[in-house]
Amino acid sequence: DAKTTQPPSMDCAEGRAANLPCNHSTISGNEYVYWYRQIHSQGPQYIIHGLKNNETNEMASLIITEDRKSSTLILPHATLRDTAVYYCIVRVVVTGNQFYFGTGTSLTVIP
């Protein structure tokens, strides 16, 4: 029941910024945008989340458009260890509210 659309794959040169887009045109006003990534054969790792404003942490930046219908995750200086599948998820932050994963974007960082 994913509500997001992401490109299936992307490449990025090592050291350059990786910009991963996500479309969520049916997002509701109380739904947050979450980003996770999954390195092969591991559990997903939380990256960042936001509601309206752009957010930044030690891992990445999240840019949300003014109409909130799309967002971009930015890894400022991609390294080989950033090669993973990146998932964009929208959900309401309430008790027990589930996360449904879409197909994600497989990012390959190239040396």
Next chain:
Amino acid sequence: GAVVSQHPSWVICKSGTSVKIECRSLDFQATTMFWYRQFPKQSLMLMATSNEGSKATYEQGVEKDKFLINHASLTLSTLTVTSAHPEDSSFYICSARGWLGELFFGEGSRLTVL
């Protein structure tokens, strides 16, 4: 971030046997945990929501009698795959909800049924 641990990380069993996977939140209490299954080259599929002290809520198409979930304490949820068959071979991942609403995931448990 918060730590969620799963055990075992991998298990091989014979067809017809039952396998239990544990999911623990190590440094926080989790009233709600989630169980996912992931087949090769596919995304995570939510199986069920595990609520401490009450029955789990299963997603459509997931057999509750085959995938038994118990959430007896605020730090432990277990998934038991009963009468496992080769088609149950998969990567099982649990997660627990943090206080900001984000989910923290375990390392995953790879089940192989022979």
